[in-house]
Amino acid sequence: MWSLAWKNVWRGGGRSLVTAGAVAAVVTLILLMYGFAGGATNGMFQNLTRSTGHLVVRVKGYDRIEEFDQRLLYDLEDLKASVQRTLPDADVEAVLEVPALLAGTSRSRGVVLMGLEPDGHLMQEMVDRYLAEGQRPQPGRWQAALGQALARALRVKIGDEAYAFAPGTDGLGAGAFEVSGLIDLPESNLEARTAVLDLADAQALAAPDAASRIVVFLPDLKTLSQEKRIDEAKAQLTAALPEGYEVLTWREAQPALAAILDLMTPMLLIYAALFFGLAGLLVVNTVYLSLVERIREFGIIIALGADRWKVMRMVTLESLVLVLSGALVGGVLGGALLYRGAQGFSLPGPLAQQYAEFGLPVVMYASVTPTQVVSVFVFAVLTAIASALWPAWLTGRLEPVEAIRHVA
Amino acid sequence: MEPIVRARQLEKVYRSDGIATPALRGVDLEIYPGEFTAIAGPSGSGKSTLLHLLGGLDRPSAGEVWLEGERVDDKNATWHARLRLWKVGFVFQAYNLIPVLTALENAAFVLELRGVPPAERKKRALDALAELEMQDYAARRPNQLSGGQQQRVAVARALAAEPAVILADEPTANLDSKTGRALIEYMKRLNREKGLTFLFSTHDPRLLEHVRRIVHLEDGRVVGEEVREA
Numbered sequence: 001m002w003s004l005a006w007k008n009v010w011r012g013g014g015r016s017l018v019t020a021g022a023v024a025a026v027v028t029l030i031l032l033m034y035g036f037a038g039g040a041t042n043g044m045f046q047n048l049t050r051s052t053g054h055l056v057v058r059v060k061g062y063d064r065i066e067e068f069d070q071r072l073l074y075d076l077e078d079l080k081a082s083v084q085r086t087l088p089d090a091d092v093e094a095v096l097e098v099p100a101l102l103a104g105t106s107r108s109r110g111v112v113l114m115g116l117e118p119d120g121h122l123m124q125e126m127v128d129r130y131l132a133e134g135q136r137p138q139p140g141r142w143q144a145a146l147g148q149a150l151a152r153a154l155r156v157k158i159g160d161e162a163y164a165f166a167p168g169t170d171g172l173g174a175g176a177f178e179v180s181g182l183i184d185l186p187e188s189n190l191e192a193r194t195a196v197l198d199l200a201d202a203q204a205l206a207a208p209d210a211a212s213r214i215v216v217f218l219p220d221l222k223t224l225s226q227e228k229r230i231d232e233a234k235a236q237l238t239a240a241l242p243e244g245y246e247v248l249t250w251r252e253a254q255p256a257l258a259a260i261l262d263l264m265t266p267m268l269l270i271y272a273a274l275f276f277g278l279a280g281l282l283v284v285n286t287v288y289l290s291l292v293e294r295i296r297e298f299g300i301i302i303a304l305g306a307d308r309w310k311v312m313r314m315v316t317l318e319s320l321v322l323v324l325s326g327a328l329v330g331g332v333l334g335g336a337l338l339y340r341g342a343q344g345f346s347l348p349g350p351l352a353q354q355y356a357e358f359g360l361p362v363v364m365y366a367s368v369t370p371t372q373v374v375s376v377f378v379f380a381v382l383t384a385i386a387s388a389l390w391p392a393w394l395t396g397r398l399e400p401v402e403a404i405r406h407v408a
Numbered sequence: 409m410e411p412i413v414r415a416r417q418l419e420k421v422y423r424s425d426g427i428a429t430p431a432l433r434g435v436d437l438e439i440y441p442g443e444f445t446a447i448a449g450p451s452g453s454g455k456s457t458l459l460h461l462l463g464g465l466d467r468p469s470a471g472e473v474w475l476e477g478e479r480v481d482d483k484n485a486t487w488h489a490r491l492r493l494w495k496v497g498f499v500f501q502a503y504n505l506i507p508v509l510t511a512l513e514n515a516a517f518v519l520e521l522r523g524v525p526p527a528e529r530k531k532r533a534l535d536a537l538a539e540l541e542m543q544d545y546a547a548r549r550p551n552q553l554s555g556g557q558q559q560r561v562a563v564a565r566a567l568a569a570e571p572a573v574i575l576a577d578e579p580t581a582n583l584d585s586k587t588g589r590a591l592i593e594y595m596k597r598l599n600r601e602k603g604l605t606f607l608f609s610t611h612d613p614r615l616l617e618h619v620r621r622i623v624h625l626e627d628g629r630v631v632g633e634e635v636r637e638a
Contacts, residue, residue, distance in 0.1 A: 001520070007508035300504045303465055304518050304565075305493025307486050401466045404500065 005317035019286040020326035026279045027330025035338040035366030042223045043361035050125045053215030060246045072210040086240040093120035094211035096202045100166040104154035115202020134158040134181030139198045143180035147191035169206035276383045283387035291391045299403025308396035319388035327380035341366030411438035418471035431457040433628040444599040447609040449625035455609035463496045464488035497566025499576035505550040511561045512546040518569040536568035556587035576608035
């Protein structure tokens with residue numbers, strides 16, 4: 001019956017070709033959409049976790065604590081060692097965030113001074129990656145890398161001094177920092193209120209031997225689909241750490257951004273359903289016209305002994321052949337384009353800049369999961385079946401005597 | 409001997425827009441195994457209607473139809489489909505082959521509907537085509553065959569399924585007289601050599617010359633019957 005369905009579909013010639021072509025286009029488009037979204041999502045995941053880490057260890061109830069000193073991790077070295085023992089393959093680094101007033105010669109701004117470890121990922125991510133001018137702050141030299149917007153606001157440039165005031169803390173409380181570099185962060189809001197220091201200098205200023213949080217980077221985590229490893233690591237770490245600390249995943253640390261990423265899957269499914277719905281209308285049209293042109297033939301088939309269910313199955317098979325032919329072509333085409341996209345692609349210039357503001361990487365790598373590929377073909381099969389329902393129902397209602405006498 | 413097909417007081421009334429048109433008015437008929445019977449009558453006499461009712465293609469308005477000792481007319485559509493699939497072979501007047509299938513595939517089509525394995529249905533279809541001297545045309549599609557050849561394939565399709573009875577509704581109507589006579593000869597030979605039961609309708613008196621039993625139908629009634637010596 002598949003063979004008969006195949007022959008019947010292609011006797012429709014141009015009409016079947018156009019319909020199968022539309023299905024192929026839809027499948028290609030959806031695969032590309034999945035691939036692009038997958039690349040973007042993975043890129044955002046990597047970008048996000050580059051600046052937040054995969055896990056964060058901090059004082060329990062951190063968000064609800066207002067006093068700076070109560071938010072600090074004082075037993076820093078022990079804690080870091082404990083984290084490292086629990087997750088030996090992970091990179092572990094401390095961050096000290098100090099709310100402060102930073103002043104140039106004539107202007108001042110409320111800022112967050114970020115004390116980062118000189119050999120850590122965060123120093124690379126925050127400073128090296130976005131360094132527009134100058135160099136990263138050197139340990140022990142009381143240097144700072146300022147966001148460009150902040151430097152403009154303070155009217156300071158490389159080599160100038162900026163004065164930091166962090167009153168009410170356990171450190172020196174004030175200090176003069178040489179502006180060593182200017183950083184061009186993708187998020188302009190962050191750029192206007194961030195200055196990066198060496199961790200030891202930040203500790204000397206505000207919190208000796210303490211940190212605001214410990215950030216954990218797990219190795220070889222490139223895609224969102226590997227997220228399960230983060231949850232497993234969190235469970236291990238939570239069990240290993242003493243009371244008084246909490247372990248957050250990147251998702252818990254950045255719930256709003258994580259929610260945006262989570263929206264991607266249902267949105268893609270809605271788009272895919274819409275596209276397939278449109279293609280389905282074409283399929284219904286083609287299958288219906290094919291039925292109208294062959295009423296007499298179906299009458300013969302019924303007269304020869306096919307029951308209603310059998311002829312309905314025939315119509316459904318034709319719809320499946322039509323849609324799956326297009327889907328296969330679309331799958332091959334989409335697969336080839338995805339393969340190309342998986343080598344790396346970027347959006348056109350201005351668009352890439354705009355999206356970079358939202359944490360999207362400039363170069364992305366198309367990525368689809370096996371589930372997504374399967375879902376495209378499941379959509380195709382469902383479309384074929386749904387499109388065949390009405391024509392098949394009509395065929396099943398044909399009276400053989402009338403159908404045989406039918407003149408198209 | 410039990411009749412293979414039996415009709416009792418068969419009536420059929422077509423209704424359209426409140427107008428009733430009687431097509432059959434109390435037909436009694438019995439067909440016995442191995443018979444070669446023609447139903448003769450002018451156009452509109454009810455020949456096709458009678459064959460449709462006997463083959464389970466349509467339901468009578470009144471009366472009974474029996475096939476191989478089982479009542480047919482009171483069953484549902486699915487049962488009728490099974491009846492047609494397993495017990496009745498149909499040959500229609502306008503060839504009615506499936507255009508995308510080859511002669512062999514057409515001849516094997518009923519067997520495919522029955523779920524006969526491919527190798528067996530191919531053999532049976534080829535044998536049937538050979539009986540109609542169509543084996544050399546097995547790979548051709550209907551549009552590559554003449555009208556007579558197409559009708560021979562249609563007979564082969566019925567033959568391959570080995571039904572209890574073959575009902576042929578004006579099988580020669582679209583053929584020239586020579587080809588029509590040849591087709592009837594093929595059917596007669598199959599009846600003679602294989603004992604197949606044929607019941608066919610025609611309005612062409614020239615085709616009735618060598619038919620042993622002829623039932624005459626007029627205005628939906630049997631108006632006479634001839635049984636000639638073999």
